[in-house]
Amino acid sequence: xxxxxxxxxxxxxxxxxxxxxxxxxxxxxxxxxxxxxxxxxxxxxxxxxxxxxxxxxxxxxxxxxxxxxxxxxxxxxxxxxxxxxxxxxxxxxxxxxxxxxxxxxxxxxxxxxxxxxxxxxxxxxxxxxxxxxxxxxxxxxxxxxxxxxxxxxxxxxxxxxxxxxxxxxxxxxxxxxxx
Amino acid sequence: xxxxxxxxxxxxxxxxxxxxxxxxxxxxxxxxxxxxxxxxxxxxxxxxxxxxxxxxxxxxxxxxxxxxxxxxxxxxxxxxxxxxxxxxxxxxxxxxxxxxxxxxxxxxxxxxxxxxxxxxxxxxxxxxxxxxxxxxxxxxxxxxxxxxxxxxxxxxxxxxxxxxxxxxxxxxxxxxxxx
Amino acid sequence: xxxxxxxxxxxxxxxxxxxxxxxxxxxxxxxxxxxxxxxxxxxxxxxxxxxxxxxxxxxxxxxxxxxxxxxxxxxxxxxxxxxxxxxxxxxxxxxxxxxxxxxxxxxxxxxxxxxxxxxxxxxxxxxxxxxxxxxxxxxxxxxxxxxxxxxxxxxxxxxxxxxxxxxxxxxxxxxxxxx
Amino acid sequence: xxxxxxxxxxxxxxxxxxxxxxxxxxxxxxxxxxxxxxxxxxxxxxxxxxxxxxxxxxxxxxxxxxxxxxxxxxxxxxxxxxxxxxxxxxxxxxxxxxxxxxxxxxxxxxxxxxxxxxxxxxxxxxxxxxxxxxxxxxxxxxxxxxxxxxxxxxxxxxxxxxxxxxxxxxxxxxxxxxx
Numbered sequence: 029x030x031x032x033x034x035x036x037x038x039x040x041x042x043x044x045x046x047x048x049x050x051x052x053x054x055x056x057x058x059x060x061x062x063x064x065x066x067x068x069x070x071x072x073x074x075x076x077x078x079x080x081x082x083x084x085x086x087x088x089x090x091x092x093x094x095x096x097x098x099x100x101x102x103x104x105x106x107x108x109x110x111x112x113x114x115x116x117x118x119x120x121x122x123x124x125x126x127x128x129x130x131x132x133x134x135x136x137x138x139x140x141x142x143x144x145x146x147x148x149x150x151x152x153x154x155x156x157x158x159x160x161x162x163x164x165x166x167x168x169x170x171x172x173x174x175x176x177x178x179x180x181x182x183x184x185x186x187x188x189x190x191x192x193x194x195x196x197x198x199x200x201x202x203x204x205x206x207x
Numbered sequence: 208x209x210x211x212x213x214x215x216x217x218x219x220x221x222x223x224x225x226x227x228x229x230x231x232x233x234x235x236x237x238x239x240x241x242x243x244x245x246x247x248x249x250x251x252x253x254x255x256x257x258x259x260x261x262x263x264x265x266x267x268x269x270x271x272x273x274x275x276x277x278x279x280x281x282x283x284x285x286x287x288x289x290x291x292x293x294x295x296x297x298x299x300x301x302x303x304x305x306x307x308x309x310x311x312x313x314x315x316x317x318x319x320x321x322x323x324x325x326x327x328x329x330x331x332x333x334x335x336x337x338x339x340x341x342x343x344x345x346x347x348x349x350x351x352x353x354x355x356x357x358x359x360x361x362x363x364x365x366x367x368x369x370x371x372x373x374x375x376x377x378x379x380x381x382x383x384x385x386x
Numbered sequence: 387x388x389x390x391x392x393x394x395x396x397x398x399x400x401x402x403x404x405x406x407x408x409x410x411x412x413x414x415x416x417x418x419x420x421x422x423x424x425x426x427x428x429x430x431x432x433x434x435x436x437x438x439x440x441x442x443x444x445x446x447x448x449x450x451x452x453x454x455x456x457x458x459x460x461x462x463x464x465x466x467x468x469x470x471x472x473x474x475x476x477x478x479x480x481x482x483x484x485x486x487x488x489x490x491x492x493x494x495x496x497x498x499x500x501x502x503x504x505x506x507x508x509x510x511x512x513x514x515x516x517x518x519x520x521x522x523x524x525x526x527x528x529x530x531x532x533x534x535x536x537x538x539x540x541x542x543x544x545x546x547x548x549x550x551x552x553x554x555x556x557x558x559x560x561x562x563x564x565x
Numbered sequence: 566x567x568x569x570x571x572x573x574x575x576x577x578x579x580x581x582x583x584x585x586x587x588x589x590x591x592x593x594x595x596x597x598x599x600x601x602x603x604x605x606x607x608x609x610x611x612x613x614x615x616x617x618x619x620x621x622x623x624x625x626x627x628x629x630x631x632x633x634x635x636x637x638x639x640x641x642x643x644x645x646x647x648x649x650x651x652x653x654x655x656x657x658x659x660x661x662x663x664x665x666x667x668x669x670x671x672x673x674x675x676x677x678x679x680x681x682x683x684x685x686x687x688x689x690x691x692x693x694x695x696x697x698x699x700x701x702x703x704x705x706x707x708x709x710x711x712x713x714x715x716x717x718x719x720x721x722x723x724x725x726x727x728x729x730x731x732x733x734x735x736x737x738x739x740x741x742x743x744x
Contacts, residue, residue, distance in 0.1 A: 042232055050232050053221055055275050057234045057329055069640055070659025096234050098327055101312055101320070103606055121658060122607030124692055125666070126310050126741045130562060131331065133280055133305070141280070148277055150236055152310065152329075155661055194564070201559030204488060204663045206552070248461055249480030282427055300479060301428025303513055304487070305562045309741060334482055373743070380738030383484045383667060385731070400590055411579055411587050413594045413633050415687055454592050456685050459670055459678070484670070489663050489689065491638055499638070506635050508594055510668065510687075 041097070051147040058151035059105050060132055060192070061092040062199040063114060063158050065173055072205045074173040075196065076162065077188070078113050089172070089187040091195060093151065102126060102152060110156060114171060119160030128152035129202045132191050142191030153195050155203065176205045220276070230326040237330035238284050239311055239371070240271040241378040242293060242337050244352055251384045253352040254375065255341065256367070257292050268351070268366040270374060272330065281305060285333060293350060298339030307331035308381045311370050321370030332374050334382065355379050356386045399455070409505040416509035417463050418490055418550070419450040420557040421472060421516050423531055430563045432531040433554065434520065435546070436471050447530070447545040449553060451509065460484060460510060468514060472529060477518030486510035487560045490549050500549030511553050513561065534558050535565045578634070588684040595688035596642050597669055597729070598629040599736040600651060600695050602710055609742045611710040612733065613699065614725070615650050626709070626724040628732060630688065639663060643691060651708060656697030665689035666739045669728050679728030690732050692740065713737050714744045 042050065050056075063076035077089040092113045096105040103122055110120045132151040134144035162171045178184060179200065185193040200206040221229065229235075242255035256268040271292045275284040282301055289299045311330040313323035341350045357363060358379065364372040379385040400408065408414075421434035435447040452467040454460060461480055468478045490509040492502035520529045536542060537558065543551040558564040579587065587593070600613035614626040629650045633642040640659055647657045669688040671681035699708045715721060716737065722730040737743040 046232065050229055052277070053225065053229050054233065054277055055236045055279075057236050064661065066661065069644060070661055071640070072661060096329065098231070098233055099314065100234075102310065102329065103608070107606060121694075124601065124603065124607055124609060124694060125739050126312075127308060127739070128306060128310070129662070130306050130560075131281065135278065150275065150281065150331075157658075157661060197564055198559040198562070201556040201564065202488075202662050202664070204556070206555055206559065243482065245482065248465060249482055250461070251482065282429070286427060300515075303422065303424065303428055303430065303515060304560050306560070308483070309739075336479075336482060376743055377738040377741070380735040380743065381483050381485070381667075383735070385734055385738065404590065408587055408590050410635070411583065412591065412635055413637075415592045415594050454687065456589070456591055457672065458592075460668065460687065485665060485667050487664060489639065489665070491663070493636065508633065508639065508689075 054148075056147050056149040057096040058093060058132075058134075058149050059096060059102065059109060060151040060153040060195050061106060061109060062153065062155045062196060063092055063110070063118075063120070063162075063171075064155055064199075064203075066157050066159075072176065072200075072203050074175050075179050075199070076114070076158070076171050076173050077179075077184075077196075078164070079170040079172055087187060088189070089184065089192075090189070091192045092156075093192070096152075106154060106156065110158070113164060113169065114158060114162040115164055117161045117163065118158045121157045121159070123154045123156065128154055130195065130198045132195050134191055142189070142194065144191070151195075153199070155199050176200050177207045180207050233327075235326050235328040236275040237272060237311075237313075237328050238275060238281065238288060239330040239332040239374050240285060240288060241332065241334045241375060242271055242289070242297075242299070242341075242350075243334055243378075243382075245336050245338075251355065251379075251382050253354050254358050254378070255293070255337070255350050255352050256358075256363075256375075257343070258349040258351055266366060267368070268363065268371075269368070270371045271335075272371070275331075281331060285335065289335060289337070292343060292348065293337060293341040294343055296340045296342065297337045300336045300338070302333045302335065307333055309374065309377045311374050313370055321368070321373065323370070330374075332378070334378050355384045359386050412506075414505050414507040415454040416451060416490075416492075416507050417454060417460065417467060418509040418511040418553050419464060419467060420511065420513045420554060421450055421468070421476075421478070421520075421529075422513055422557075422561075424515050424517075430534065430558075430561050432533050433537050433557070434472070434516070434529050434531050435537075435542075435554075436522070437528040437530055445545060446547070447542065447550075448547070449550045450514075451550070454510075464512060464514065468516070471522060471527065472516060472520040473522055475519045475521065476516040479515045479517070481512045481514065486512055488553065488556045490553050492549055500547070500552065502549070509549075509553075511557070513557050534563045538565050591685075593684050593686040594633040595630060595669075595671075595686050596633060596639065596646060597688040597690040597732050598643060598646060599690065599692045599733060600629055600647070600655075600657070600699075600708075601692055601736075601740075603694050603696075609713065609737075609740050611712050612716055612736070613651070613695070613708050613710050614716075614721075614733075615701070616707040616709055624724060625726070626721065626729075627726070628729045629693075630729070633689075639689060643693065647693060647695070650701060650706065651695060651699040652701055654698045654700065655695040658694045658696070660691045660693065665691055667732065667735045669732050671728055679726070679731065681728070688732075690736070692736050713742045717744050 067073040246252040425431040
């Protein structure tokens with residue numbers, strides 16, 4: 029029996045091949061971040077969604093999301109993914125409490141849960157206010173800021189994966205701003 | 208380069224060797240469960256700790272804790288670990304909300320976080336009231352029920368790992384019962 | 387200047403006149419309770435709504451809700467209102483943690499907040515699983531159990547006050563079950 | 566029977582006499598605010614306590630705390646009390662979510678709950694990061710910033726009321742920083 033993960037690769041970054049193997053063994057830990065802009069007095073103004081182009085010409089809208097790496101704290105993962113998607117000048121308020129407001133459970137096969145074709149993943153979800161300029165480094169991305177009322181339209185929710193759409197709506201409810 | 212994880216072993220249970228390899232690649236997802244007994248009116252009566260004997264003759268006290276397996280929901284993992292440690296008649300109230308009251312971050316090397324020599328693990332922590340009989344199937348275990356005031360004594364906290372002691376105290380605070 | 391509240395009436399129950407006066411002075415503290423039935427494994431099955439007939443022939447659907455009285459704990463208020471609306475055999479799981487999952491802010495005049503023509507009220511909102519028989523003592527009431535999908539229809543939400551409809555939807559989101 | 570509250574005084578501020586009367590009728594709604602300073606990455610640095618001199622020469626340490634007024638939102642009450650105790654340049658992050666991390670229940674007579682000789686009060690407790698300068702307008706006050714380890718010493722906790730000491734420790738637990 030030949031094994032598929034290189035034992036001498038101890039860094040947090042995995043090769044495509046090794047990542048593919050690990051994904052078949054254990055649930056992967058993610059963070060799902062709902063970036064928000066606040067009006068005066070801490071009231072929610074708008075929610076940021078990341079726009080990505082698909083090769084086939086369609087677009088998708090996504091939360092800021094990604095893996096927690098080996099030896100990385102959840103806070104470091106949040107900061108890293110916010111910087112990756114919103115740029116280095118976003119001035120995020122990293123959550124003071126480690127408790128997520130909800131979790132997302134993604135399974136490779138459809139059912140009662142969110143679907144992620146690649147893997148079984150569990151995400152810790154946080155609302156992260158950003159006060160600075162958001163300018164994604166990667167030019168294939170754009171960040172759009174939408175009001176709660178705009179977010180919950182079928183058009184916008186339809187541009188998101190079922191999981192992200194649900195996490196976004198749970199965030200609005202958590203903030204007392206579900207239209 | 209020879210890989211170390213068998214690609215054809217797709218079940219949730221990993222061989223010792225494969226588990227060891229995966230642990231060096233990604234954070235492992237755990238649940239930390241604080242079992243509680245309630246008095247009338249839903250007020251906390253006592254917290255259950257699992258007693259384990261060590262080969263060297265010492266004992267340790269632990270929360271109900273364990274991995275979330277591949278393709279297993281967090282609720283299923285909670286139910287499985289409660290049954291494993293408290294027996295099939297414990298009548299646990301599995302949490303209605305998926306949001307943990309806190310998370311634990313365990314790292315293999317000492318620092319600002321909890322320590323787990325084996326791995327980087329992140330636990331979702333839940334309080335689980337149990338109403339039935341707790342009789343561990345495995346006879347090397349015993350469950351003891353301690354009041355909040357007993358839990359926070361140096362003797363009891365000293366029998367627990369730093370991580371579990373801290374999760375237990377956060378649970379008491381979350382329940383408004385930190386002595 | 388003649389005062390309007392009797393100083394010698396120190397019990398928790400206020401006369402209509404005194405209650406009316408107090409309501410013009412301070413925010414009134416309420417509990418808003420979302421009764422739920424659970425399926426196996428702790429998954430949400432249905433939400434209970436209290437049906438009330440109006441003199442003009444219309445009906446309204448309500449959460450279990452009411453004032454916290456002077457010298458009464460929040461837990462006692464929850465237990466009292468559950469018994470009042472769901473009967474003495476409902477077997478409610480009074481929340482173990484005192485923290486509400488959300489709060490409702492009701493103001494006498496329309497605006498960005500919920501409206502309660504009678505008063506400024508702030509409610510602490512809790513999800514309360516009930517395992518027993520629900521049979522309201524007061525025969526003008528009925529309790530109906532609706533699935534999450536039934537709750538969020540315009541018909542059902544339209545039978546509820548804006549505040550209760552919103553608290554119910556926030557509860558579904560908190561439980562990870564917002565359709 | 567002569568009443569004691571003037572019906573024509575509809576403003577949020579009550580005379581001493583009217584406040585005294587209302588306090589004997591209904592629970593009073595408060596906010597208990599735990600001001601914190603954050604280090605890089607959102608990690609808790611220190612907690613702010615307000616120092617007050619007592620006529621008899623002793624000092625007490627307090628959280629930022631006070632009543633929610635009639636027709637005032639909870640957020641407005643938080644902002645008002647932070648400005649009152651920490652000054653107009655504190656730059657507080659008013660909570661985005663309306664849900665308190667815990668509640669405090671204060672009763673006029675000793676028992677299982679916190680004691681407030683004046684009244685039955687229920688407080689909504691929030692952690693509020695402040696980024697600016699804290700300089701109390703009222704010169705009888707001073708704000709001291711203490712690390713989690715300093716807060717939980719018997720000396721500091723002994724300078725606080727039992728209720729505030731407990732809310733402060735629950736806040737540390739909620740933030741994952743209970744020493």
